[in-house]
Amino acid sequence: MVRLPLTPAELERGQRLGALLRRARGERSILDTALDARVSPETLRKIETGRVATPAFSTIAAIAEVLGLSLDEVWAEISQPELDVESTSTSRNTA
DSSP: OOOOOOOHHHHHHHHHHHHHHHHHHTTSOHHHHHHHHTSOHHHHHHHHTTSSSSOOHHHHHHHHHHHTOOHHHHHHHHTOOOOOHHHHHHHHHHO
């Protein structure tokens, strides 16, 4: 199966997800967090660094549970609306 390249918005969302998980993990080790979530430490490391921008839902749900995050919190953090470039440039030109 051929996987399409990720869009810039998907890559940015992956970066926000990784940052959220790193903040929530705090001083807790990647190893302990990953083992408690039943994912590999390398998987967690890749998600936190944005190298896996679109991890499986079940993976995120397991990590979020271990870190005490609700899925609503995760979604609110990663789905911040991106600026509409066209409307922004249009409003600048009319001002």
